[in-house]
Amino acid sequence: MTVQKPTAKRRAAAAVPPANPILVEATREPAVESRHAGAVAVVDAAGRTVAAWGDVERPIFPRSAIKPLQALLLVECGAADAFKLGARELALACASHGGEPAHVATVTAWLASVGLTESDLECGAHPPSAEAAALALLRAGTAPNQCHNNCSGKHAAMLSAARYLRLPTRGYVRPDHRIQQEIGRVLDDLTGLTLGKLPCGVDGCGIPAHAMPLRNIAHAMARFAAPDELPPARAGAAKRLAQAMAAHPFLVAGTGRFCTALIQRKQGEVLIKTGAEGVFTAALPKLGLGVALKIDDGARRASQVAIASVLRHLGVLDDGDIEALGGFARPRVTNWRGAEVGVVRPAAGWPA
């Protein structure tokens, strides 16, 4: 055993790829206790990078943060019209919901309206992320079903498209199913990538999880936010989905959730969408910009602080918004007696 000093060379050898900047820090006053590195891209609809921090060319898994893009197929293929889906269903198609009664009832009714049931979902079941909903199930002794899965709206959208296109519904989550291939083509178009050449994993809900650089994700979100240059069917689909998210922020996430609170507060001027492992996207229709960020370590607390800080930097949130959304944007660190002992905040000097 030898002494191994933390030289720059050793760090460089171990820290492949190169380190992203620290975006967020958690304090235990009077010191910083923990630090979160990450990267952020802000891109316009023409693909110009307006701002960037960290390595925005490294592929990351956007996870649920691109659900609004994955939902485009439902509308542009004609299924949403054919099945007379309303803004509530479209909001749920873009959602990572809390499994609360309104979410579950709407998805259940939606599936019935296309002749399917909860058992046709292939997302798996998990307890509601909303605490009250999870406790209610526990108290009732009821197991969660697949409609409680936070992704059940996205899956209902995929099943609806499959029904409308007269495709088999079984196996709709598999990479070789035509629904996933069609969604992949939409993502290729909007990101400018050939996703088939990039790594593809399996998402928590079983569908393909394509890796893509933050710059391309932000570009796609900008096109979603400002879709006028897109083909008319896609532009119309993007507008309908954005309007649905703006009209039903509760259905996009739920009780105690940042996506819901921010979309509500900004009345649809800012659409944000979270993804597992520290991802956020934002669509900014008025500025014609898209934002994508990933916290390297996957921490949600840091991703929330970081997206709020970037939106403040871009001028779409002001200090009043940050204060009102403080539980997400500047969460207090408390001890078990409720005293404030620190805060999670943007790292000194970031963003600037």
Add this chain to the structure above:
Amino acid sequence: MTVQKPTAKRRAAAAVPPANPILVEATREPAVESRHAGAVAVVDAAGRTVAAWGDVERPIFPRSAIKPLQALLLVECGAADAFKLGARELALACASHGGEPAHVATVTAWLASVGLTESDLECGAHPPSAEAAALALLRAGTAPNQCHNNCSGKHAAMLSAARYLRLPTRGYVRPDHRIQQEIGRVLDDLTGLTLGKLPCGVDGCGIPAHAMPLRNIAHAMARFAAPDELPPARAGAAKRLAQAMAAHPFLVAGTGRFCTALIQRKQGEVLIKTGAEGVFTAALPKLGLGVALKIDDGARRASQVAIASVLRHLGVLDDGDIEALGGFARPRVTNWRGAEVGVVRPAAGWPA
């Protein structure tokens, strides 16, 4: 707004202090999804650094990972003998327990034996971290009390020392209470630091949280592991506490917890102790070494993988141990249907 490229200069400016190496990565096959940086120190009882990764001179908050050191006072001041405390109580003095019935009952009885009750604790209440215990309280409609707090054994130890030393018990968590000052002196001695010159925050359970470099924490843990050079009362106290942790690993943590599983498996040859925000310490009596690690971002999943990997590197765990402790040492990433879609593992090439 200007384009801000992720240049080396920008990264360096934002990433103050300099980046630690990536120790742990979470994959979503076939790619790495998230990365955890951190630092580790391995030191012997004479203070020689045997191995180190990252910046081990930067002060961090060790949190609950130094409970075995904080518990020394209870024994060396004579309180443990005077109150006839056994190995179960001493193990709980070093514990971050799950709030399970055995933990709560033992602490409650211990407090009674020194003429105190749950209401004398100043740690605050929180639901048991052990899921079954938390559910049992919910089902019974019973609120958690301060004995359910994971730190209640440490607090019972502090209260016992205060009783024995005829000090007021009220306010025993405050930095200016003599109990905290005595514990600070023990920590000064073992770490070789003057903690009064370093940042001091408030821990989750209300006591002072001293910041200290990983190298010094590891040195103190090495002295705890191999105490023969310490003054006899302290050496005896360290041995009794280590024996108590080895004899009662369940009381040190609980059901489904890494500390318990590892101490059980190695029959006390390896003592590990977790702390909030990604900290672990280890005491290795046979090798006479102490280990201290901190994951920069505070993630528990990474701290567990990292401490297991360091112990494998040091030869105190073998491949069979890593496999048997796989739920902590190499946790699978699964989707909601239970399929394995990735793994949390040491970063490529680390430790080496």
